[in-house]
Amino acid sequence: MAGEQTWDVVVVGFGIAGGCAAVEAAAAGASVLVLERAAVPGGTTAMAGGHFYLGGGTVVQRATGHQDTPDDMYAYLMAVTPEPEADKIRAYADGSAAHCDWLEGLGFEFERSYYPHKAVIQPQTQGLMYTGNEKVWPFRDLARPAPRGHKVPVPGETGGASLVIDLLARRADDLGVEVWYETRATDLVSDSGRVRGVRWRSFGGNGVVLAGSTILATGGFVMNAQMVAEHVPQLAEKPFILGTPYDDGTGIRLGMSAGGQTLHMDQAFITAPFYPPATLLTGIVVNRDGKRFVAEDSYHSRTSAFVLDQPGSSAFLIVDSVHIALPEIPLVPFIDGWETVAEMERALGIPSGNLAATLAAYNAAAARGEDPDFHKHPDWLEPQGTGPWGAFDLTLGKATYAGFTLGGLRCTVDGQVQRADGSVVAGLYAAGACASNIAQDSKGYSSGTQLGEGSFFGRRAGRHAAGQAQYRRSATTPW
Ligand SMILES: Cc1cc2nc3c(=O)[nH]c(=O)nc-3n(C[C@H](O)[C@H](O)[C@H](O)COP(=O)(O)OP(=O)(O)OC[C@H]3O[C@@H](n4cnc5c(N)ncnc54)[C@H](O)[C@@H]3O)c2cc1C
Known part of the structure; x- marks a missing residue:
């Protein structure tokens, strides 16, 4: 070859x-x-x-x-x-x-x-x-x-x-x-604005293949630290990255070298699921001001993306003693349990009264099967009114987030x-x-x-x- x-x-x-x-x-x-x-x-x-x-x-x-x-x-x-x-x-x-x-x-x-x-x-x-x-x-x-x-x-x-x-x-x-393994495409061969093949390199040598059509299918760029830092800094530090070492953006860079445009380079799939078990979806997710900001029954990467939008990329899942359970996938750490909401606010650094107000409003509406703020599905609407209450940490750096580029x-x-x-x-x-x-x-x-x-x-x-x-x-x- x-x-x-x-x-x-x-x-x-x-x-x-x-x-x-x-x-x-x-x-x-x-x-x-x-x-x-x-x-x-x-x-x-x-x-x-x-x-x-x-x-x-x-x-x-x-x-x-x-x-x-x-x-x-x-x-x-x-x-x-x-x-x-x-x-x-x-x-x-x-x-x-x-x-x-x-x-x-x-x-x-x-x-x-x-x-x-x-x-x-x-x-x-x-x-x-x-x-x-x-x-x-x-x-x-x-x-x-x-x-x-x-x-x-x-x-x-x-x-x-x-x-x-x-x-x-x-x-x-x-x-x-025909498949040539351990063979890496290194450059595109172009002529008069048309791509005509690729240059390749392997342990045994290198060469050129000419082709009527060249298809780039080399995966994402989550393993390219420089590209990640430039385009998706939210993936650059704390989250685990999911992929293989060859997710280094080669295909994207080859396409760009021929004039191709890139789209949505600043977006990634990032997630730290707290369910299953589904009972945890009955809880409420609040930021460090004690305010809800997402329907808790959202798909886990949607909830996670909203968490990362919060001040300090910080949030807590609050669940009462009737509904609490440990996440089956241990990515979101349990912080502690408290007899009163006031104690919980103090321990979590939430301004006094904020979480109490959020819980009271949520519980009153949930008892009617409603969630006027975020329209959580009625299947998961159950008041969180029975203490003690437990909190899980969804904060970036505390919970284990993982992701790949989109x-x-x-x-x-x-x-x-x-x-x-x-x-x-x-x-x-x-x-x-x-x-x-x-x-x-x-x-x-x-x-x-x-x-x-x-x-x-x-x-x-x-x-x-x-x-x-x-x-x-x-x-x-x-x-
Ligand atoms: C743990 C995990 C679980 C996931 N689960 C799901 C799931 O259930 N459903 C889902 O939809 N998505 C899932 N994803 C995402 C999904 O797996 C990937 O987005 C998808 O497989 C990408 O496919 P691809 O063909 O583009 O790239 P890849 O499958 O990565 O294939 C690219 C290939 O190109 C090769 N390559 C790279 N550079 C060169 C080069 N220069 N020359 C020659 N070859 C090269 C690589 O070695 C690789 O074999 C998951 C991801 C992870 C990490």
């Missing part, structure tokens, strides 16, 4: 996005080479629990008796996304059920079962649960809620998605996709990398965590969006890239 070689499509990175892009490009008849820096496929995808955010009436939703339509999924994603790209959300919602079938066609089945509890991820192999803010106000009034978190049938919280990687690698092999290259619905003026960089595509598609921020994130959009838009990029490369080949246009 030396010198200069020519392919229809070269894909950089074999995670969920690169694997799906490669398989679709090959299925469309293209000759495909994947360059993968690691010795095995998988990247950060192989660490993922295995939630895919899918809906619009998937086979799993139907089998478990949940109604969903592409229009409801579209309305939800449009509402929860700060700067939604309507064409992408439309395509994702319309194509989601068929995409679920395609994923299963790789050789596995999402279990036809529903996990009804509030949790971070299904504890066993249950196929479906709520993994976003669908039942949280105001979203529940804007789109009919439906559970869309499809989990691969592997128990546990991490690593489940490696099942899909193994199947993708097998499918790629069957389709004749920003990436601007691209079309087919993954073509775009410049700031909206024009496309000919021959260049991006997919997965190095691209900006559906997921934009922690407040609107639903678990499963990264694997869902990475696989869905990876496939679209693969198809489009194959079509373009083959057209140029048949037109005998030199690359």
Whole structure:
């Protein structure tokens, strides 16, 4: 593998996005080479629990008796996304059920079962649960809620998605996709504004591959300290970062070197879930002024993002003696318990009377099944009136926050990398965590969006890239 070689499509990175892009490009008849820096496929995808955010009436939703339509999924994603790209959300919602079938066609089945509890991820192999803010106000009034978190049938919280990687690698092999492992793309080869391939380096040497289309699928940038400090300083210090060492932003930087624009680089998924158990959602979350600021039944990364907006990135979860329990995932430390609210205010440094007033107002409304301030769902509205009261520390640096980056290259619905003026960089595509598609921020994130959009838009990029490369080949246009 030396010198200069020519392919229809070269894909950089074999995670969920690169694997799906490669398989679709090959299925469309293209000759495909994947360059993968690691010795095995998988990247950060192989660490993922295995939630895919899918809906619009998937086979799993139907089998478990949940109604969903592409229009409801579209309305939800449009509402929860700060700067939604309507064409992408439309395509994702319309194509989601068929995409679920395609994923299963790789050789596995999402279990036809529903996990009804509030949790971070299904504890066993249950196929479906709520993994976003669908039942949280105001979203529940804007789109009919439906559970869309499809989990691969592997128990546990991490690593489940490696099942899909193994199947993708097998499918790629069957389709004749060539994969060069331990081979890193270092630069793009460009000519007259068109990307014509990549330069690579491995232990054994280096070289150039020329291609009609080049797809960047190298993951995010959470492991690049300089990029993190520049774009997402909230990830720079206290939180744990989630990813592999190769989440170093290479793809984003390669795309920028060809003129590509980046979007939402200042946003990250950051979270420190305090549930399960769900009983803790009946408590109230207050800042150090003793004021509530978020509906406590929000998806955990939404609650966390609001915590980080508070003075000192500081907040407490307050629960009375009837509802208190220890978090099943020990990320949020228990501070102490107090016989009176006045003692609790003193211990937490909350101005005297503030927490008492917040609790009194909350309890009075909750007793009526109402939450006029934050519209917490009635399922979780229970007065916190029975002392002693306990407090958990949600403060950044006390609670264990973890996160990864969400920003990436601007691209079309087919993954073509775009410049700031909206024009496309000919021959260049991006997919997965190095691209900006559906997921934009922690407040609107639903678990499963990264694997869902990475696989869905990876496939679209693969198809489009194959079509373009083959057209140029048949037109005998030199690359
Ligand atoms: C613990 C954990 C759990 C998660 N759980 C979920 C979940 O359940 N659902 C969900 O939707 N999201 C989840 N995520 C997020 C999700 O895993 C990632 O966002 C997603 O896997 C990114 O996929 P990708 O294909 O873009 O990148 P990756 O899977 O990271 O693949 C990129 C590949 O590119 C390779 N590469 C990098 N640079 C180069 C180069 N220069 N040349 C060649 N190859 C290169 C890397 O080695 C890697 O194999 C989780 C993340 C973590 C860390």
